[in-house]
Amino acid sequence: MDPVEIKQMAVIEESHWWFRERRALIARELRRMTPGRAIDIGAAAGRNTSVLEDLGWQAIALEYDSSGAEMAKDRGINVVRGDATQLPIPDAQFDLAMSYDVLEHIKDDAGVVNEMMRVLKPGGCVLIAVPADPKLWSEHDDAVSHLRRYTRESLTTLFEDAGFTIEKVRSWNVILRPAITWKRGRKSNAGSDIEAVSAPLNRVLHAIVGMERYLPTGKLPGVSLMLRARKP
Known part of the structure; x- marks a missing residue:
């Protein structure tokens, strides 16, 4: 990611609805596991790594x-x-x-997944999130230096080809997909949509996306895909 985008993200991620809910989902997954040693690959400013630490993991940010x-x-x-395709581990x-x-x-990306397989212990787990659906490509993707958006099939194949056993793949940001698609498709909305929003709107958006913790939306089209897989 562009360094400017990383700095912008670091400024807003503590309170922004998207980042807050993503951390909540990470924590939800981690609470199902026994803490051990973890690596957060592509950690940016390290806010997700801090979730690992808060829940008792011995964590490294790469x-x-x-x-x-x-x-x-x-x-x-x-x-x-370090380079995620050649982890110094x-x-x-x-x-x-x-x-x-x-x-x-x-x-x-296959090189990164192979490196994950290499540095994990037998039985080790991966937690992954990626942008979903090539049909959603917009100027936002160009602005934040995306090279691709994934389908369920392409994401699953990527990890299966590296030898992982897939445990779960689910969509995220399903309810807000129509609004996000509309916003990113507007000609006046060129560039990244990583930006602060007003406090009232932030609370509303967080409440809406947070509903997906309890609703059966995981198989519907969303803006992101989340995967959990395990090294045999």
């Missing part, structure tokens, strides 16, 4: 960009700078590899 790594370090997070070190909205930025 970040390629120097500005993102510095911001994570300033938060007191253990940061390693020995084999079989981690119980969990987490990578949220990263694979779509990397040309060799």
